[in-house]
Amino acid sequence: MSAGLRVGHGQDAHRLVPGRPLVIGGVTVPSERGADAHSDGDVLLHALADALLSTHALGDIGKLFPPANPAFADLDSRTIVTRVLAELEERAGTARVTNVAAVVTLDAPKLGRYRDEIATSVAKLLGIGPDAVGVTFKTSEGLASDHVQASVVLGVTAVTPALP
Ligand SMILES: [Zn+2]
Known part of the structure; x- marks a missing residue:
């Protein structure tokens, strides 16, 4: 058996439109x-799910959850993360997230006022403490006011079986 720290990175962006919920880290924000x-x-x-997959070069969520599949319409993204964690366990052995920087x-x-709620929600999903989830908020200074974007860097310690 060998254990090591692996770093993951993911990014995502969506256009903002009227009449849709704004969900950030599993928290619905009035908007x-x-x-x-x-x-x-x-x-x-x-972005978090892609970052998790990237730690073991497992592709991206577009591969696991094809947008063309109607079964994934209005899917709660916490389900995506849970399934990605299961995939990681299966492929990489026991995987534990050390910390998240979003x-x-x-x-x-x-x-800003939702920071604690968002950090707690993400931490609960990953089974780690909220103090291991750093959430930074930025504005685009008007350069991308019709979009919401996220970038996530995280660490995963994985215990993988030694090569025969
Ligand atoms: Zn997305």
Whole structure:
């Protein structure tokens, strides 16, 4: 058996449109506009899921959850993360997330007051402490005011069987 730290990185963006919910890290934030997406459009969790997959070069969530599949319409993105974690366990052995560093870029509404709730929600999903989930909020300074974007870097310690 060998154990090591692997770093993962993922990014995501969705267009903002009226009449859609704005879901960030599993938390629904009151907003006039939300993500135009096939699923619930949770940019943070989509970037997180891709970051998890990238730690073991397992592709991306587009491969696991094809947008053309109607079964994934309005899917709760927490389900995506849970399935990705199961995939990681299967492919990499016992995988544990050490910490998450997330950056969410959104001009409006301001997200600062939801930071603790979002960190706690993400931490619960991953089975880690909220103090291991850093969430940074940025604005695009008007350069991308019709979009919500997220970038996630994380660490995973994996215990994989030694090569024969
Ligand atoms: Zn997405």
